[in-house]
Amino acid sequence: MQRSKTFCIKPWMHIATYTSGEAMMCCVARKTAGNLNRDTLEDIWNSDHYKQARLDMLAGRENAACGKCYSEERAGINSHRVVENHIWEIGTPSAIQPSVGKEFIDQLVAKTQSDGYLDTKPITFDFRLGNTCNLKCVMCGPKDSSQWVRFSQEMNEVPGTSTTNKSIRDIYKGFKEKFSWVENQSFWDDQFLPLLSNVKHMIIAGGEPLLLEQHTRLLERCIAEGYSKNITIRYHTNGTVMSPKILKLWEHFKAIDICISMDSWGNKNNYIRYPGHWNDILDNIEKLEDSADNIIPRIISTVNAYNVFYMPDFADWLLEQNYKKLCRHNSSGNGVFTIAYVHGPSHLNCKVFPQKIKDKITKKYEDWFESMERDISIYATKHSEWGESRAARFDEGSTKEFSFGDNLPDQVKPGIIDIRSPFNRRRAAAKDKLDNVFCIKDFMNSEDMSKHWEHTLQYTKKLDEVRGTNFKDTFPELSKLINE
Numbered sequence: 310m311q312r313s314k315t316f317c318i319k320p321w322m323h324i325a326t327y328t329s330g331e332a333m334m335c336c337v338a339r340k341t342a343g344n345l346n347r348d349t350l351e352d353i354w355n356s357d358h359y360k361q362a363r364l365d366m367l368a369g370r371e372n373a374a375c376g377k378c379y380s381e382e383r384a385g386i387n388s389h390r391v392v393e394n395h396i397w398e399i400g401t402p403s404a405i406q407p408s409v410g411k412e413f414i415d416q417l418v419a420k421t422q423s424d425g426y427l428d429t430k431p432i433t434f435d436f437r438l439g440n441t442c443n444l445k446c447v448m449c450g451p452k453d454s455s456q457w458v459r460f461s462q463e464m465n466e467v468p469g470t471s472t473t474n475k476s477i478r479d480i481y482k483g484f485k486e487k488f489s490w491v492e493n494q495s496f497w498d499d500q501f502l503p504l505l506s507n508v509k510h511m512i513i514a515g516g517e518p519l520l521l522e523q524h525t526r527l528l529e530r531c532i533a534e535g536y537s538k539n540i541t542i543r544y545h546t547n548g549t550v551m552s553p554k555i556l557k558l559w560e561h562f563k564a565i566d567i568c569i570s571m572d573s574w575g576n577k578n579n580y581i582r583y584p585g586h587w588n589d590i591l592d593n594i595e596k597l598e599d600s601a602d603n604i605i606p607r608i609i610s611t612v613n614a615y616n617v618f619y620m621p622d623f624a625d626w627l628l629e630q631n632y633k634k635l636c637r638h639n640s641s642g643n644g645v646f647t648i649a650y651v652h653g654p655s656h657l658n659c660k661v662f663p664q665k666i667k668d669k670i671t672k673k674y675e676d677w678f679e680s681m682e683r684d685i686s687i688y689a690t691k692h693s694e695w696g697e698s699r700a701a702r703f704d705e706g707s708t709k710e711f712s713f714g715d716n717l718p719d720q721v722k723p724g725i726i727d728i729r730s731p732f733n734r735r736r737a738a739a740k741d742k743l744d745n746v747f748c749i750k751d752f753m754n755s756e757d758m759s760k761h762w763e764h765t766l767q768y769t770k771k772l773d774e775v776r777g778t779n780f781k782d783t784f785p786e787l788s789k790l791i792n793e
Contacts, residue, residue, distance in 0.1 A: 328491070572616045594606065
């Protein structure tokens with residue numbers, strides 16, 4: 310079956326839920342389909358919102374809820390839509406997220422009725438189980454972090470600061486700290502449990518999901534009902550907490566995909582994901598490195614105005630660590646770590662810089678990419694044991710679960726590879742998987758948002774005043790660039 314240019318598998322398989330009870334087609338959708346505090350999962354699944362989205366996508370029309378993906382695609386980025394379509398139809402070499410295959414998807418699409426109604430059940434869920442969190446990341450807010458509830462009042466003093474053209478105060482007017490649907494046992498017993506036998510995949514986030522009691526109860530329920538062995542779970546965690554109990558529960562599941570939100574390294578990460586616990590993150594990565602084989606950690610890095618200059622450096626830092634499990638797998642199949650982008654608040658979008666600063670950041674990316682070409686010489690021929698070309702060599706390797714620890718030759722051999730250091734050896738192996746980092750510059754340059762630049766400076770100044778941090782000391786190279 311031919312797919313339309315706007316097709317996304319999510320409205321045929323997936324329901325995403327937020328801490329507030331809002332439900333939507335996926336985590337990046339811009340419109341809601343209902344609210345679990347008043348609507349059932351069935352109500353949402355065949356709501357007018359879902360039915361219209363299915364019809365739009367079958368007809369090749371852009372649906373209003375999907376604007377974020379379409380905007381990224383126009384900027385040359387592999388959007389969430391593109392990645393998810395690929396994963397669910399083809400799968401990934403590591404199998405950390407299940408695929409259902411093209412035939413299964415075709416069958417789902419064929420069951421769509423003329424009004425968009427679908428007489429099947431969702432097989433994948435995204436649960437945001439509460440806003441309890443130990444951090445107040447700069448791009449977050451009270452809906453997703455309990456630490457932001459009071460903090461937002463202090464930060465609202467910044468004039469003109471906006472998220473999607475509304476102030477933080479307006480966005481969270483009427484915010485309630487407690488969300489009843491999560492603790493409503495009838496939701497889990499009467500709505501979710503009847504679907505559990507068909508569930509293949511869950512995404513669990515928060516808040517910080519590993520601090521949430523409901524999360525532990527959900528794992529125990531899946532195990533007790535005998536379905537855990539068929540379920541893959543993807544987590545979005547800040548990586549600062551990791552209990553032995555959770556590690557043991559995870560062993561009962563088909564696969565555990567741990568996405569650790571790391572936006573830089575050391576104090577830079579601590580500044581963005583404040584108050585940072587960098588050493589705790591490193592300790593927990595080591596626990597995951599030594600965990601059961603079905604537990605697979607990887608990194609998701611959210612590109613924003615503070616870290617965009619440093620993303621090439623972060624990639625190099627990661628390569629230097631030579632982790633065995635971390636970043637060995639990537640569900641998108643694109644990169645040694647996953648890239649996400651801050652779209653709002655506007656003052657933290659990496660597009661916010663004046664053009665002269667963008668030009669200098671762009672040059673850094675180009676120099677970084679050229680340095681890999683210069684420092685790593687690869688000589689592949691059709692007679693080489695490594696394949697007919699460099700691309701063939703690494704494509705072949707990726708199907709065998711790519712690792713930084715690949716045993717590449719230490720000496721220059723005709724037709725193979727010139728390795729000058731252990732770091733460059735890892736850099737060589739990873740080079741073809743760093744394109745998503747290099748593409749950051751394209752996203753940054755795809756739109757002029759410099760009208761928000763003054764708000765960025767005001768926000769950063771206020772941030773340092775309220776938190777007692779120092780942007781200049783934490784990001785000295787970027788600060789110098791800004792002040793030139």
